[in-house]
Amino acid sequence: MEQTNVIKVRFIKDLQPDGREYAYRTPERVEVGDIVDVETSHGVAQAQVSRTDVPVAEIARWGDRAKSIIGKTKCRCEDCAEFTPIGEGDHICGASPTKIPVSDYAPTGDYLWCKGSFFHAE
Numbered sequence: 139m140e141q142t143n144v145i146k147v148r149f150i151k152d153l154q155p156d157g158r159e160y161a162y163r164t165p166e167r168v169e170v171g172d173i174v175d176v177e178t179s180h181g182v183a184q185a186q187v188s189r190t191d192v193p194v195a196e197i198a199r200w201g202d203r204a205k206s207i208i209g210k211t212k213c214r215c216e217d218c219a220e221f222t223p224i225g226e227g228d229h230i231c232g233a234s235p236t237k238i239p240v241s242d243y244a245p246t247g248d249y250l251w252c253k254g255s256f257f258h259a260e
Contacts, residue, residue: 144192147174147185147207155186161197163206175208184211 145164148155150173168174172187185207197204215221220232 142191142194144194144197145187145207146189146192147176148188149176150184150186155188159188160185161192161204163197163204165206166209168207168210173211173213175211177205177208182208184213 143163143165144161145168146159146161148157148159151157162174162176164174168187168190170187170190173184174187175182176185215229215231218231222230222232224230
């Protein structure tokens, strides 16, 4: 399959990807499931990548007016309203209490385990 810089996303609503897919160009490589920032008429919104390497023909009718994502989301667990302290520097995610987000003091590859899908700015 030919690689393209066109992706499909679903906007995050009520902490989950919802609704129809929208096509965007991407300035960086993303994977299905990544959370990206998208400029909308209502400001910056988060969307989850639902497909990659979408045929360019799907956005051809927009030509140079085809929109691009801003990039992968920069949200952090510590900035999220769901980041709930449980004592001794530990935290849980209020959106999914079985998950333990990692805060600044111990960054790991598991950091932002939800990839921003539960991100809810305070």
